[in-house]
Amino acid sequence: MRGVQETLQNKELAVLSISLFFACLALFKLACDRVLCLFASKGKEEEPEVERVCGRSSRAWMLVLASSSFTTLIVLLYN
Numbered sequence: 198m199r200g201v202q203e204t205l206q207n208k209e210l211a212v213l214s215i216s217l218f219f220a221c222l223a224l225f226k227l228a229c230d231r232v233l234c235l236f237a238s239k240g241k242e243e244e245p246e247v248e249r250v251c252g253r254s255s256r257a258w259m260l261v262l263a264s265s266s267f268t269t270l271i272v273l274l275y276n
Contacts, residue, residue: 209272216268223262230254 209276213269213272216265216272219265220262220269223258223265226258227255227262230258
């Protein structure tokens with residue numbers, strides 16, 4: 198029984214670490230995109246193409262951030 202409990206704790210730690218990794222990756226990517234969009238819009242006067250590209254990639258990374266944050270929250274609350 199003790200071996201099963203240790204295995205479950207190891208799996209919980211693995212899920213938590215992977216979720217935190219993806220959350221940090223998504224935050225880093227969103228911050229980089231925001232900075233790059235800021236500098237791209239400074240050089241050019243209100244191009245709709247820059248706004249479209251910046252908004253499209255942000256939605257996918259926001260979904261990654263939300264799902265990994267919810268997974269981390271569930272694991273932490275369950276423990």
